[in-house]
Amino acid sequence: MKLSEGDNAFFELFAPFSKYIIAFGVVVFLYMLGIVSYERYECNKVCAKKGFVDFRYKPQGRFSGSSCFCLTEEDLNQKNKIPHGTKVKI
Numbered sequence: 183m184k185l186s187e188g189d190n191a192f193f194e195l196f197a198p199f200s201k202y203i204i205a206f207g208v209v210v211f212l213y214m215l216g217i218v219s220y221e222r223y224e225c226n227k228v229c230a231k232k233g234f235v236d237f238r239y240k241p242q243g244r245f246s247g248s249s250c251f252c253l254t255e256e257d258l259n260q261k262n263k264i265p266h267g268t269k270v271k272i
Contacts, residue, residue: 218248224272225250238267248272 196203222239229237234252242248251267258265 218242221248221250221272225270228252228270228272232270234268238265 218241221241225237225239228250229252232252235255236253236258238251238253240249240251250270250272251265252270253265253267257267
């Protein structure tokens with residue numbers, strides 16, 4: 183596939199900044215990974231402090247915020263279902 187003159191001009195415009203664009207993408211990816219890991223850790227800590235057996239963490243989606251559910255022994259014994267648990271604030 184050959185690029186047209188307009189496409190070449192477009193790519194040549196951003197070529198000097200390609201290193202910075204890639205570095206920015208990597209920083210954003212690592213930041214998001216760090217946020218999810220930290221919130222998962224906080225969810226685990228809150229549920230353990232309240233005396234629950236386990237937890238379920240749902241990371242932030244496109245249209246919803248992250249949520250943390252603490253699970254009891256009864257919730258864990260349910261077969262073929264996603265346990266609901268008790269929603270807590272992180």
